[in-house]
Amino acid sequence: MRIRRSRPAAFVAAACALALTLAGCGGAAGGGSGEGSGGVALDRLRIMAPASPGGGWDLTSRTAQQSMEKAGVADTVEVFNVPGAGGTIGLSRLAGERGNGNLLMTTGLVMVGAVQTNDSRHTLRDVTPIARLTSAYEVIVVPADSPYKNLGDLIAAWKKDPGSVAIAGGSAGGVDQILAGLLAQKAGVDPTKVNYVAFSGGGQSLAAILGGKVDAGISGLAEYIGQIKAGKLRALAVSSPTPMEGIDIPTIKQAGVDLSLANWRGFVAPPGLKPDEKQALIQAVEKMHGTEQWQQALEKNNWKDSFTTGEEFKAFLDGERKQVTSVLKDLGLA
Amino acid sequence: MDSLELLLQGFATAISPMNLLYALVGVTLGTAVGVLPGIGPAMAVALLLPVTFTLDPVSAFIMFAGIYYGGMYGGSTTSILLNTPGESASMMTALEGNKMARKGRGAQALATAALGSFVAGLIATAALAFAAPRIVDIALSFGPAEFFALMMLAFATVSAVLGGSLVRGLASLALGLTIGLIGIDSQTGQPRLTFGVAQLLNGVDVVIVAVGLFAVGEALWVASRLRQSGHGVIPVGRPWLNRSDLARSWKPWLRGTVLGFPLGSLPAGGSEIPTFLSYSLEKRLARRRKEFGHGAIEGVAGPEAANNASATGVLVPLLTLGLPTSATAAIILAAFQQYGLQPGPLLFDKDPVLVWGLIASMFIGNAMLLVLNLPLAPVWARVLKIPRPYLYAGIVLFAALGVYAVNAQLVDLVVLFVLGALGAVMRRFGVPLAPAVIGVILGPLAERQLRRALAISQGDYTVLVDSPISIGLLGVAALMLLVPVVGRFLRRRIDRGEQTGSQERAEAPAGEEP
Known part of the structure; x- marks a missing residue:
């Protein structure tokens, strides 16, 4: 991390920008006719x-x-x-x-x-x-004390009784649920039986996973990486097509399901x-x-x-x- | 190294002239955005974010934190003076605070709000510094079922603001619950009550409901009666708190803090909940209970302290777990990430300078806010000297500007004025406003938690009473609802015994709600 000297000028600019934006944010969005200049x-x-x-x-x-x-x-x-x-x-x-x-x-x-x-x-x-x-890529996690050690374990339990695996993620129809659905499709689980619990944003779903209220969670990797590194969450797989540099988590493909999602x-x-x-x-x-x-x-x-x-x-x-x-x-x- | 030593080092960081200046600018900006309805600290921080890229992260966060709790201070000002809550968490402040202002005690209401925020801010910051990891463990034991129980408890507090008539109060609540249903259903993604208007898919912002019912409704209502009541100017009265004000304020401040901080640290959102609980608690405990609804200082002191303590509580899960539980916290999290910092279990170890500098600056910022706001209280109170036609025209203008600024959507303005008209009609027929706003806030929260809990348990309702926390919370809620009913029933029987049931009307409502 680079720490630069604070500059008063930059900060004054910031304050002015805020004042201007606050004053002008209405007008800016209102009048949006195009001048259609070519070239x-x-x-x-x-x-x-x-x-x-x-x-x-x-x-x-x-x-x-x-x-x-x-x-x-x-x-x-x-x-x-x-x-x-x-x-x-x-x-x-x-x-x-x-x-x-x-x-x-x-x-x-x-x-x-x-x-x-x-x-x-x-x-x-x-x-x-x-x-x-x-x-950016998604990550599938379970609480640190979960019985599921890898994606295979999770999918096996999921296949046995799809409803019993509650998966927390972001809002309904968002990227997290799309990944849950794709995973179900590829793994041969009936997608309509997926027990997806929608939370508003990564923060609240994270709380539910850390507290052991749900069985697994899906979110953007950036949102959970701190918890994964601190050992509070176990990452089962990332959704990138190839292994990610500097991140020691298998891809979904490596875990045996032919799927990637960006x-x-x-x-x-x-x-x-x-x-x-x-x-x-x-x-x-x-x-x-x-x-x-x-x-x-x-x-x-x-x-x-x-x-x-x-x-x-x-x-x-x-x-x-x-x-x-x-x-x-x-x-x-x- | 122990926490105290780290905190002292933090003070060394925060007290550098440059950081003091950032803290001052932050709290000043925060107060300004708090005063304007609609524009909240979240938006202010988001807009500043790209421009602060070049700043030293410590300075930037000191400023952001200043904006954050400066907004909490500022929000109370318009609530008290103009009955226009700038954000939903200061709605409860408006209930008693505005009544006080109309009696010429506006300066006292502002002063108890500022002092209460200060006391709550100090205690809560100290708790953040020394107890954050323990509190967060408790917070994590709350799952959807426990949250649902908490929401039920918050719902029970509605009984404190129902006003004289049960039917009118419940009608208002039902109206709020219905407005709360508008938008996309969180679990299935299906639209409800949107009537094909795409702009309604995200629901009606609580700010718009509060500003519409309270501020615009108030302006329309006053305007409709101006001819009869004349152009009276509201007296400003003496500034400063007297001894009895202080004596009545300090306990509510402390109780508000005790409610606000832990509830703020729960990862569920709903910063308004502690203010509801604090208000109803104060109403129940107050010696002069009759004054509630007519400008009781306890009803300002408690919720304001709760509001500020809860705002600090939000930082507990943010700093220790990287969990954002409010809009502003989410943006502060984005700011952390922009600097390549990851709030969470490792932040305290990896960046002690930043964390402890931030915590120390919060002590300083709270002191600054007090210095800034206390002398300003009488000055602000003079706003009421503006003749009413101009004053209310100004309120409508600022309300419309603020609401438009939230999303820059014409539809929001239409909703605002429809709700404003509704607010005026509700005043005309003595229907209390607060239950409607509480319904808008709590309805969706409670529904979401209930459905999450049931999804996890696969439809088994016993999950709702599965943990001691849930049972305890639901029990308290049941008591809150039942005790007054049973009490009234018993009293009525005694009355009947004494005077053979002639004067039923005697126990009818004392004083109508706004």
Whole structure:
């Protein structure tokens, strides 16, 4: 950890920024008509974080904003929040901004699921895919004194009586439950019998696991790594396709189930963009990805770089949608 | 090294001029965001987060902590003076605090709130420093079933705010429970009562309900009667607490702290619960029980202390386990991670400078807040000198701004004014407001815990009375509900015996709720 000298100037800037944001956060989100300027250079770029300040999408958006400003991809880069319903409210607003080439929205796997569970009017097919940025992986854990020593033990018990294994995780239809459903599908457990107990966020589910109130838990690796390292949780498997560097946990594949799942995040843009407008946005994101600041932020936040753009990202999105839809249907959520 | 020595080292860290400045800025910003309805400490910290990247982590966390409990102080100000809780945890403060303000005792209400927050903050911080690991063990023994029992106990406290008429009180509660149902069901992901409006999928924010029913409702109600009652200015009265105020305040402060800190450290959310419990406890214990509902200082002192102690309690699971149990705590956790720090069992060993500097700064910050808020109490109270038409116009403006700032959604404003109109109608017919807000807060919490408990037990209801904690909590709840009923029944029989049941009306409500 690097400790820098505190700088009064930075802090005054921070205080001013807060005051300005508080005063202006209403107006910023309200008037969002696109000027639709063509050409490669963007005079102004707005990033919609489809969640409240403080969440993962918000953090991604604001980190990207800083790197973009550093890279000079536009004169001004601005982040605004449109929270609600797993990001589908933001998605609907983005779909309504047809032809606006100065707008990006942060998205991710959670939104793919939320579109299904919320029966959203707009789907990710209604917008323009720009780039996938980062991936994070999930971990399956049990309390330290659990009888399940490895994923095989857990699955064996699960197969015998699916209801008897209560699995804690985040909100219904989210990444954690998607992984539970996929695991059930691949392991041959009836997904409708999965006893998934939804908690609001990793914190509360962690308490239930540590307190031994549930049999197992699923969450983002970053949220549980401290407990795993301290020996309070036993990690059975991570959802990465290959073993993770510096982390001594087997992958789900190594544990014998052919499955991997990445909680990815990326950018999409409004529908109806001209090819050069789309290209300008992709270039802006590529430029951002090249900055040292972005690379540092990836490391700092433990985000895996999974950068891919344009058509490739579009194909990936289609694949994700199919997989998620089938799981959520099996789980009885969509 | 023992905790005391580490704490002294922490003071050495926190007392550096730069860190003192950050603490001061934090508490000042926090007070400001606490005063504005809708904008809470969570949002403030989230917006500051990217800009504080370059700061030394110790300084940044000292500032964040300042914002966090500064917000708790600030929230009481608008509750007391304007009957506009800036956040749901200060709603109970509004009940008695605003009545006090209208009687010209606004400064006293603010002072007891500030002092109570200070006392609670100090005791709770000391408990955090010396007992955090033990408390967290107790907190972890709470599972969904125990939480459900706790929610039932909190529900029983509704009886303290039902007002004179049982039917009206329960109607208000039912209204709140219904509003609480709106949104996506947490276990199945299905929408309920959203009528196809996507913006309602996340439910109606408690802040909007509280601000709508209390503030906007109040403004509409006052406006509707202004012509009859004239443009009276509310007297401000003498500042400072007198001896009797202090004598009536100190016990509620301590009781509020004792309730607030452990409940705040439970990993369930619901920072409002200790304030409900504290209010009903004070009402039951108060010698001048009749004053409740008309500006009893105990009803401000207790809940405010509980509120602040619970805010500090939230840091127990956050620092020792990395468990965020409130929105602000979740953002502070994100901030830790941004600095590459992982709160949890290893934090105290790995980063003692940060942890103990933070704890020491909380002592300092609480002192700063007292210095900041106590002299300001009479100044704030002068707000009431503004003629009512302007004052209430201002309240409506700030309420709308604050609510819009939460999500930047037009739908929220519509909901706000619908609820405001409802609040005015409820006042017109003497329906108490507090049960509705309690229903909105507790209904979803209780439902979620009940369904989690039943999911884990696969539908076996005995899980609810499976542990001593659950049985104890449910028992207390049952007593709270039954004792007054039985008491009234017995009294009525005695009365009947004496005067052959002529004056039934005599025991009808004394004084209507707001």
